[in-house]
Amino acid sequence: MNQEFPLARPLHTSQWFNSPPLQLADLRGRVVVLEVFQMLCPGCVSHALPQALEIAQTFARDDVAVIGLHSVFEHHAAMTPVGLEAFLHEYRIGFPVGVDAVLPGSPTPATMQAYAMQGTPTTILIDRAGRLRLQHFGRLRDLAIGAQIAALVGESAAIATAAATASAAAGCDDNGCPLPG
Amino acid sequence: MNQEFPLARPLHTSQWFNSPPLQLADLRGRVVVLEVFQMLCPGCVSHALPQALEIAQTFARDDVAVIGLHSVFEHHAAMTPVGLEAFLHEYRIGFPVGVDAVLPGSPTPATMQAYAMQGTPTTILIDRAGRLRLQHFGRLRDLAIGAQIAALVGESAAIATAAATASAAAGCDDNGCPLPG
Amino acid sequence: MNQEFPLARPLHTSQWFNSPPLQLADLRGRVVVLEVFQMLCPGCVSHALPQALEIAQTFARDDVAVIGLHSVFEHHAAMTPVGLEAFLHEYRIGFPVGVDAVLPGSPTPATMQAYAMQGTPTTILIDRAGRLRLQHFGRLRDLAIGAQIAALVGESAAIATAAATASAAAGCDDNGCPLPG
Amino acid sequence: MNQEFPLARPLHTSQWFNSPPLQLADLRGRVVVLEVFQMLCPGCVSHALPQALEIAQTFARDDVAVIGLHSVFEHHAAMTPVGLEAFLHEYRIGFPVGVDAVLPGSPTPATMQAYAMQGTPTTILIDRAGRLRLQHFGRLRDLAIGAQIAALVGESAAIATAAATASAAAGCDDNGCPLPG
Secondary structure (H helix, E strand, C coil), X not given: CCCCCCECCCCCEEEEECCCCCCHHHHCCCXXXXXXXXXXXXXXXXXXXXXXXXXXXXXCCCCEEEEEEECCCCCCCCCCHHHHHHHHHHCCCCXXXXXXXXXXXXXXXXXXXXXXXXXXXEEEEECCCCEEEEEEECCCCHHHHHHHHHHHHHCCHHHHHHHHHHHHCCCCECXXXXXXX | CCCCCCECCXXXXXXXXXXXXXXXHHHCCCEEEEEEEXXXXXXXHHHHHHHHHXXXXXXXXXXXXXXXXXXXXXXXXXXXXXXXXXXXXXXXXXXXXXXECCCCCCCCCHHHHHCCCCCCCEEEEECCCCEEEXXXXXXXXXXXXXXXXXXXXXXXXXXHHHHHHHHHHCCCXXXXXXXXX | CCCCCCECCCCCEEXXXXXXXXXXXXXXXXXXXXXXXXXXCHHHHHHHHHHHHHHHHHCCCCCXXXXXXXXXXXXXXXXXXXXXXXXXXXXXXXXXXXXXXXXXXXXXXXXXXXXXXXXXXXXXXXXXXXEEEEEEECCCCHHHHHHHHHHHHHCCHHHHHHHHHHHHHCCCECCECCCCC | CCCCCCECCCCCEEEEECCCCCCHXXXXXXXXXXXXXXXXXXXXXXXXXXXXXXXXXXXXXXXXXXXXXXXXXXXXXXXXXXXXXXXXXXXXXXXXXXXXXXXXCCCCXXXXXXXXXXXXXXXXXXXXXXXXXXXXXXCCCHHHHHHHHHHHHHCXXXXXXXXXXXXXHCCCECCECCCCC
């Protein structure tokens, strides 16, 4: 097992839909698919969120946790939690969705900044040991993402955790990762 | 020219985007495609609005006017004018869009009620003489709607207006049409 | 009615499926949609032939005749009439399909040469008076082709025929048109 | 490693395109995706073969071998090897394609019979140890097939081979498997 993957940074959220508040640590042992979106982002609505729903239907819940993160970096007055709740209802999105926390004085929310994301949609894969394995901005083919998730599902959690422990010893834990350099 | 088509009832709007306030009477002489939608209605976003954009690109502006009508009948707090403005920007909808007027005490807005619409998306075709020629709830095939609009474009405005005058004499004018019976 | 459109050149065919032998003259008074294809042409199979089938379902048979023309200009041993018959059965193509006649010594069949087509798929529209109104190589949007056919349907056959008679007097008749110049 | 999967039965072919003659045994150690099709089968052309091409592009050749099998059970005169060769050229199918061997007196070819397939398209997955892991008639979602292939890729070839040896000891070898009962 490759030990050079960093632990995924924690999520900073202000609110959750379809779930009590979640931390990535709660999902340790499962592969996590984190779909980062905005409710008025056309590519999120047409491709990324339908793909996330299909991922949730394809893999066993014990193996793969699909969660959404609403990371608003523009049109803040239009994409409020009230708007998001209606959106999730109309688009029948039943998996947990967190609201990325506002950072005072910045249009870009906290988790989006921590991950240095380029925009929405961003698809993030985290392995059973909590390590960041993919962060992709834009569209992903169904066949490719299905294959990548299945490969992570196949990794032994035990081996993964050992590797992650070694990785964590390098200075990164679930409460945060120091920025490189 | 068939004289039995009723004049299209007037629009009741509280606000316009991409245009000064419009009345159907302003568009007399052109075929009008009225796309009635809600910004969080999946079928509107995936099919009806892209089709309306393609209609606007296919026909000459002198022949066909494409306008939208935002008729919110649910999740009112989520689909505000502020939300709509961001939506139109993100989805690059450049044709005029009116906001269907709220009727006090009713969840269904005024124009939607006047036309007895069944929901969104609803596509409405109005001929050069201002008469209602199609009102369809749900999805329309591109080929069929293209054909129907072209047929209306081909109708002579002069003949159409004569017919409409006769029709109007029956009791229906641009300020309103009595309900049948 | 514009009189400058040439009469459509006659079809040169060796065999017909789903119909007795047809001439364009047999279809005078109706708009003709002529879909020129090869059974092993990917764009024909994925887009042009499904569109032709949808056209046949959308317009009244009295107004619009949809016919296919199998114009093989490559892989002749693979795309035989026996192959075509199985193809039409498997793809449930029920409209008349002619086989473009082989010209001795040329890979390009006779009708394809007479029309100077660029390849397959080619969609050809002929008006009620038998005049060539559109010849397009490649993909056409459903909305646009639906509109163009409907516009031709709306033209009065009487006016069209008068115009065509004038046009024919210029030297072009149903048996053929002299090449320009 | 589950030992109850049977070895995949050998292919019976009369001809190959894009490759010298192949046996499944030649591919041992790799996952095999066997796409069984007919060139005039609409579902094969629109979905199964494009999916097979995408599989070939997504996975490393050392891990996954994609091969086609042309199993004609109807319209034999239309779907000849000459026709197939043109088809493969036009549809740019570059992976190895075998022609399922004709069985005298039967419309169904030999491999199709040996696998008791229900029709085309049939997608077959064979693991690194040569065991049959999936046989599916009809359409498969990209996400699901991508995941299934990746899961097989992740299986250790060493373990798989040990399991297969045990399995083979039960009476099934690469030259054939006795029919159950």
